[in-house]
Amino acid sequence: MTGGSGFTFLEYPIHHDFSPEGKVPVMSSILTAKGICKYFPGVKALQNVDFELQAGEIHCLMGENGAGKSTLIKVLTGVEVSDAGEVCLERKKIAPSSPQQAQQLGISTVYQEVNLCLNLSVAENIFIGREPRKYCGIDWKEINRRSRVLLANMNLDIDVTQPLGRYSVAIQQMVAIARALDISAKVLILDEPTSSLDATEVNKLFEVMQKLKQQGLGIIFVTHFIEQVYAVSDRITILRNGELVGVYDTAALPRVQLIAKMMGKAFDGFEASIKKTAAGSEAEEHAGFLAVRGLGCRGSISPFDLEVNNGEVLGIVGLLGSGRTELARIIFGIDRADSGEVLIKGQKVKLVCPADAIRHGLAYCPENRKTEGIIDTLSVRENIILALQAKRGWGKYIPRKKQEEIANKYVNLLRIKTAGLEQLVGNLSGGNQQKVILARWLITMPSLLILDEPTRGIDVGTKAEIQKLIRALAAEGMAVIFISSELDESIRCCDRMAVLRDRSKIAELSGQEIEEQVIMQTIAGV
Amino acid sequence: MKALSLNNKYVNLYITTLLFCALFALGSVLYTGFFSGQVLLNMFIDNAFLIITAIGMTFVLIIGGIDISIGAVIALICMLSAYLLEVWHLGPLVVIPAMLIVGAVFGLVQGIFIHYFKIQPFIVTLAGMFLARGLCYVISIDTVLITDPFYQFMATYRIPLPFNSFISVSVLIALAAIAAAYYILNYTRFGRTAYAIGGNEQSALLMGLPVARTKVLIYTLNGFCSALAGIVFSFYMLSGYGLHAVGLEMDAIASVVIGGTPLTGGIGFVTGTLFGVLIQGVIQTLIMFQGTLSSWWTKIAIAFLLCVFIVLQRLIVARKESRKSLA
Numbered sequence: 001m002t003g004g005s006g007f008t009f010l011e012y013p014i015h016h017d018f019s020p021e022g023k024v025p026v027m028s029s030i031l032t033a034k035g036i037c038k039y040f041p042g043v044k045a046l047q048n049v050d051f052e053l054q055a056g057e058i059h060c061l062m063g064e065n066g067a068g069k070s071t072l073i074k075v076l077t078g079v080e081v082s083d084a085g086e087v088c089l090e091r092k093k094i095a096p097s098s099p100q101q102a103q104q105l106g107i108s109t110v111y112q113e114v115n116l117c118l119n120l121s122v123a124e125n126i127f128i129g130r131e132p133r134k135y136c137g138i139d140w141k142e143i144n145r146r147s148r149v150l151l152a153n154m155n156l157d158i159d160v161t162q163p164l165g166r167y168s169v170a171i172q173q174m175v176a177i178a179r180a181l182d183i184s185a186k187v188l189i190l191d192e193p194t195s196s197l198d199a200t201e202v203n204k205l206f207e208v209m210q211k212l213k214q215q216g217l218g219i220i221f222v223t224h225f226i227e228q229v230y231a232v233s234d235r236i237t238i239l240r241n242g243e244l245v246g247v248y249d250t251a252a253l254p255r256v257q258l259i260a261k262m263m264g265k266a267f268d269g270f271e272a273s274i275k276k277t278a279a280g281s282e283a284e285e286h287a288g289f290l291a292v293r294g295l296g297c298r299g300s301i302s303p304f305d306l307e308v309n310n311g312e313v314l315g316i317v318g319l320l321g322s323g324r325t326e327l328a329r330i331i332f333g334i335d336r337a338d339s340g341e342v343l344i345k346g347q348k349v350k351l352v353c354p355a356d357a358i359r360h361g362l363a364y365c366p367e368n369r370k371t372e373g374i375i376d377t378l379s380v381r382e383n384i385i386l387a388l389q390a391k392r393g394w395g396k397y398i399p400r401k402k403q404e405e406i407a408n409k410y411v412n413l414l415r416i417k418t419a420g421l422e423q424l425v426g427n428l429s430g431g432n433q434q435k436v437i438l439a440r441w442l443i444t445m446p447s448l449l450i451l452d453e454p455t456r457g458i459d460v461g462t463k464a465e466i467q468k469l470i471r472a473l474a475a476e477g478m479a480v481i482f483i484s485s486e487l488d489e490s491i492r493c494c495d496r497m498a499v500l501r502d503r504s505k506i507a508e509l510s511g512q513e514i515e516e517q518v519i520m521q522t523i524a525g526v
Numbered sequence: 527m528k529a530l531s532l533n534n535k536y537v538n539l540y541i542t543t544l545l546f547c548a549l550f551a552l553g554s555v556l557y558t559g560f561f562s563g564q565v566l567l568n569m570f571i572d573n574a575f576l577i578i579t580a581i582g583m584t585f586v587l588i589i590g591g592i593d594i595s596i597g598a599v600i601a602l603i604c605m606l607s608a609y610l611l612e613v614w615h616l617g618p619l620v621v622i623p624a625m626l627i628v629g630a631v632f633g634l635v636q637g638i639f640i641h642y643f644k645i646q647p648f649i650v651t652l653a654g655m656f657l658a659r660g661l662c663y664v665i666s667i668d669t670v671l672i673t674d675p676f677y678q679f680m681a682t683y684r685i686p687l688p689f690n691s692f693i694s695v696s697v698l699i700a701l702a703a704i705a706a707a708y709y710i711l712n713y714t715r716f717g718r719t720a721y722a723i724g725g726n727e728q729s730a731l732l733m734g735l736p737v738a739r740t741k742v743l744i745y746t747l748n749g750f751c752s753a754l755a756g757i758v759f760s761f762y763m764l765s766g767y768g769l770h771a772v773g774l775e776m777d778a779i780a781s782v783v784i785g786g787t788p789l790t791g792g793i794g795f796v797t798g799t800l801f802g803v804l805i806q807g808v809i810q811t812l813i814m815f816q817g818t819l820s821s822w823w824t825k826i827a828i829a830f831l832l833c834v835f836i837v838l839q840r841l842i843v844a845r846k847e848s849r850k851s852l853a
Contacts, residue, residue, distance in 0.1 A: 100734040115732040117725030119792035120718075128722055129715070129735050137713030179733075 029091075030055040030218040031076070031107070031187050036085035038071050038242075045071040046082070049244045051237055053187060053218040058209055060229045060250070061222045063239035064262050064320055064485060069222055072239065073191055076220075077109050078102040089186065108180030112192040114172040116179070118165030123147035125164050126179045150178045154208045170201035174208065181212070188212065189220045192321075194228055198299065206232050224321030225502050226255060226524070240264050255524035259319070263487060263520065288346070289479040290362075290448055292331065295340030301326040303339050304505035306498060308448060313470060313480040315494030317487065317519060323503040324483045325367050328450045331481075332364040333357045358391050363446035365437050367453045367483070373437045376426025380418050380436055381407040383425045387440045410439035414469070431462035438469070448479040455489060467493050487516060499523060537842060538786030538835060539798045545831075546801050549808045557815040564691045569807030574696035575600070575759040577803045580778040580785075581707045582751025584799045585744045587782050588711075589723045590791025591640065591647040593745065595654035596752040597774035599632055601767070602658040603756025608670035608766030611677070618676040626753045632658070633749015637742035647745075655775070662768035669767040672760060680761040696758045703754065707796040720744060724791030780828055781806060788839045805831070 031053040038046040046068045053059050063069045074080040076087060078096030087094055089105055096102035099109065116125045123144045124131075132142045147160040156174055164172055173193050180188060190209075194202045209219055209232060221233060229236065230250060238245040238261045245261050289310045296303030301323040308314050316324045329335045331342070333351035342351055344360050351357045354364070366372035374383055384407045389398055398406075407421050414435045418428055425436055434454055441449060451470070455463040470493055474480050484490045490497065497509040499522045507522045554561035570577070579596050586593045603625050610616045610624070632654065639650045672678075684692035711717035719740045722730040731737050759771060783789065784805055785798030809827045813819045 099732060103734065115726075115729040117722045117729050117733075117792070119725035120721060124718065128718055129733055131715060131718070137709065138715070138718065 028055055029053065030089070032088045032091075033072070033076065034086055034088075036072065036075055036087070037083045038068075038075060038080060039083050044242050046075070046242045048085070049239065049242070051076075051244075052247070053220060055186075055218050056213055056216045057234040058213055058219045058221055058232055060233040060236045061220055061239070062229065062236055062258065062262055063245075067239040067262070068242040069239055070191070071242070073109070073189055073220070073222065076102070077107055077189065103180070103183050106184040106186030107189065108184055108187070109189040109191060110173060110176045110180055110193055114169060114176050116164055116172060116176055118172075119163055121161050122151075122158065122164050122167070122175055123160040125175055126150060126160075126182060130183070146182075147178075150182055151175070154178060154211070168201065170197050170204060173197070173205065177208065177212075181217075185215075185217055187218045187220070189222075191222045192224070193221075194223055194225060202228065224319055226258070226319070227502055229258070230255070238262055256521055259520050259524045262319070289344065290331075291343040291346075293341050293343070295330055295337050295342060297326070297330055297335055297337050297339075300335055300503070301330060302504035304498075306331075306505070308479045308481060310447070310479050311474055311477045312495040313474045313482050313493050315490040315497040315514075316481060316483045316500060317490050317497055318500030318523060320485060322500040322523075324485075324500055325452055326503065327498075327500065327505075328364060328452050328481065328483060331357075332362055332450060334364075355390070358387065358444065358446075361445075361447035362450065363387070363441035363444060363448070364450040365434075365441060365452060365454055367456070374425045374433050376424060376433075378425060379422045380411065380416070380425055380428070381421040383436050384410060384439045384443065387444050391444050406443055407439075410443060414439055415465070431466075434462075434466065438466070442473075446478065448481065449473065450481040450483075452483045453485065454482075455484065455486070463489070487519060491516065491519075501525060536786070538784075538788075538838065539795050539801075541835075541838070542785055542798055542801045542805065546805050546808060549805065549812065553808065553812050553815060556812075560811075560815055562691075563687075563689055565811060567687070567691055567693050567697070569804055569811060570697045570700065571694045572810075573803050573807045574694070574700040575755040575762060576774070576777060576781065576806075577700040577800060578703050578758060579752050579755035579774065580781040580799045580803055581703050581796055582748035582755075583775075583778045583782050584707065584785070584787055584794050584796055585711075585720060585751075586647075586748050587724075587779070587787045587789060588720050588791055588794035589741060589744050590727070590789075591741075591744070592779070592789070593633075593636070593647065593651045593654075593748050594775045594779075595632075595636065595651040595658060596748070596755070596778060597771040597776075598655040598658035598662075599629060599749065599752040600756040600759050600774060601662050601770040601772075603629060603753050604760040604763065604770050605662045605665050605670065605766035605768065607757065607760050608672050609665050611672055611674045612670055618674060622757055625757055626750060629753020629756065630746050630750040633752070634742065634746040636749070637745030640745060641738055641741045659768065662766075666766070667768065669765050672764045672766070677761060677764060681764050694761075696761055699754065699758055703751070704796055704800055711794070711796060716740060716743065721792060721794075724793070726792075777806065777828075780832055784828075784831055784835050 029052050033049070033051040036046050036049045036051070049068065049072060051072065061069050061072065071080065075082045078098050078101050081095070081097060089107065094105055096105060096107070117128075120128065126147050127143045131138045132146070133139055134142065144160050151158065151160065151174070154174055154177070156171065158167065158171065164175060177188065193205060197205065209221070213219060223229060233250045235247060236250050236253060236258065237247050238258070240262065241264070288307055290308045292304065292306040294303040294305065304327065316327060318324055326335065330337050331351070333353050333356050336352060342349055349356075349360055351360065351362075357364070375386075381403055385398060385403050388406070392398065404421060410416070411418065411421065416432050416435045416439065418432060425433055428436065438454070454470075455466055467489065470480055470482060474495075482490065482493055491514055494514060495510065497514055497519065498505055499507040499509060499519065501523055506525065509518060509522065550566070579600065583593065583596065606628065607621050607625050610621045611618070636650050636654050639645055640647045680695050683695060685695065685698070686692050711720070719730065719735045719737070722733065722735055723737055723740060727737060760766065763770060781802035782794070782799050783802070785795060785800070785802030787794035787798060806824065806828060810821070810824050813821060813823050
């Protein structure tokens with residue numbers, strides 16, 4: 001019998017549908033999802049995914065980008081309506097159609113971005129929308145008193161009448177949790193709550209989570225930090241490409257296994273993947289181009305050393321959220337470093353903004369080409385010419401004829417499929433947009449090209465073309481930093497690899513070490 | 527630390543209040559006859575309509591919006607009431623409620639455009655401004671004088687106060703509006719939702735607050751306030767004319783901003799707005815007492831003050847940000 005939580009199921013037959021690995025559940029299932037499917041135009045975001053959460057457990061939801069984690073959360077919280085499958089809360093079928101409705105039913109979510117109003121007081125943030133009233137107005141005394149009690153319950157002693165914006169993100173998140181709990185306390189979903197917290201803040205959050213767990217709450221915890229998964233969770237559900245990989249007890253799942261399952265690589269078995277080492281890159285002596293010593297930025301990436309040589313492709317690997325993009329941004333001067341130094345050709349330089357970096361021969365193709373890369377209301381020609389014009393300074397206008405000449409050359413060289421130079425970039429396919437950005441930076445003749453996920457969302461053929469291009473550029477003596485979440489790709493392209501975990505550089509691999517299992521073991525930290 | 531932690535959001539409010547007292551003291555020292563209750567009360571009497579419309583504007587700025595149609599709406603209300611009273615010979619009992627409804631509906635429609643069609647409030651209310659101004663001239667291109675006895679009475683009646691001073695009925699209306707706005711902003715869910723929307727609209731939505739309804743209602747309320755101000759203004763001017771209250775929306779916005787409500791929303795005080803209006807009043811009075819300066823110096827003084835206050839608000843925000851990054 002599962003009557004552990006004091007519920008009596010008079011009308012409902014008791015099933016043990018979810019007993020992973022034949023274990024009889026000790027506690028009752030509080031939230032179950034069965035056969036959830038969700039399709040977006042052209043994408044199967046979720047396919048027949050089952051999920052089960054017990055009362056009094058912390059359950060991690062893991063998966064790489066596009067695995068379907070956020071879609072699943074959205075279905076559970078009523079942001080999206082699933083195309084098939086059913087969700088049951090305490091064995092009653094529910095179909096929330098909005099976050100508010102889900103919250104009324106007992107499912108609350110706290111996001112990475114704190115969804116509270118920083119201008120309002122702490123207490124008001126907890127109670128707004130359902131304020132206790134007295135006579136004919138809001139009873140502020142009662143609001144403050146009850147807020148103090150709620151926060152004291154989470155070992156938090158702060159002045160609740162102060163505006164929320166005066167406190168750190170960690171406290172803001174606690175307040176968000178307090179609000180969520182006060183509305184309903186059955187299921188709490190924490191969607192990457194630790195991304196912007198530092199170590200002590202994370203510990204504090206974990207204490208609160210443990211306390212809530214003991215009170216019988218079911219907590220779904222989404223995070224990219226492997227250490228945190230092992231520090232706090234009881235079970236793990238892994239998704240990949242919208243499908244369920246499995247449900248595991250955290251204690252029984254080695255880290256390497258977890259990473260292998262997330263990345264979709266069979267870990268056991270020693271069939272070596274065909275490794276295409278770059279032509280004779282090891283023996284040759286390359287001149288160092290960029291060296292970084294102890295560069296870091298609090299809350300973004302811990303200090304790291306890095307060297308990139310002319311004519312080599314340096315890969316940056318790690319799981320999503322491990323600090324790959326942050327590393328690129330700090331080198332390129334987008335984020336301000338608060339420690340360390342950068343040397344270019346042995347000379348100390350200050351890169352405080354992208355313009356500095358461009359002047360020193362750096363180029364950066366950002367991860368999110370839609371919002372940070374292309375300007376889709378400008379033509380192919382204008383997009384290509386942008387960086388060169390910026391490098392020359394706005395006073396020295398590049399003549400139209402010259403612009404067309406350059407653009408034409410690169411459209412042919414990179415085989416950009418476009419109806420013409422004056423076609424708007426927004427009308428091009430993803431792969432061709434990516435090539436336009438590449439062209440933009442290539443014409444500035446950079447000495448170091450930083451590519452952040454250059455092949456994301458691009459069809460296989462174009463992917464291979466871009467990879468080939470990268471190798472060709474390196475062969476011509478350009479230094480390349482290559483960031484990709486696809487391991488195969490990185491292995492194919494890179495001469496050396498820096499491995500990141502939890503926002504710090506943990507290792508550097510080269511030569512024979514650039515191999516799937518070594519990389520996965522390094523990421524897992526065994 | 528405690529001494530420093532004087533709540534940032536009140537800084538502008540304190541400064542405004544202090545500045546008003548300082549200016550009043552300055553006038554009292556410089557000019558004989560300045561230091562009297564009646565001089566102070568005259569500021570209320572002359573600016574009652576501005577206080578009322580600035581209160582509506584305070585709500586709009588709290589949610590991070592803007593409304594530049596109010597001057598034109600006030601002109602339209604004056605013109606329309608003059609026309610209905612004088613040409614159609616309707617009684618004030620019909621005209622006044624009708625005008626309040628016209629103003630509220632005007633605001634409601636603007637609010638609907640702003641929220642549901644997601645058009646910038648500046649553009650919507652710019653269109654509203656042209657529409658209202660244009661309608662004035664459709665009604666009449668000349669001044670229409672109001673001879674209705676009730677309006678005449680409201681214009682001239684003085685409510686006697688102790689110490690030989692007096693106020694007008696308009697002042698009572700303005701004070702009632704302040705009290706009502708204070709209550710709404712601090713003790714009703716509607717008022718608090720307005721602050722939440724100004725703080726972060728997306729968050730407010732995710733917290734389950736009725737964002738759409740509140741936003742539309744705020745513009746409706748502002749329309750209502752400008753209609754009320756229009757009626758008070760017609761008591762004051764006793765006429766309808768297409769060029770009444772030109773640029774009044776900017777005076778109202780200036781008062782609200784000087785009163786400590788930033789254009790970015792989320793913060794705002796009706797008491798601040800009152801002092802914002804009174805500061806303009808005290809500057810006007812100072813210039814009047816001085817005697818030789820043109821009244822346009824009021825505008826220059828306001829320009830200077832606005833500049834100072836906007837820079838101050840920016841500095842406060844900047845300080846907050848730098849402390850955040852350290853924290």
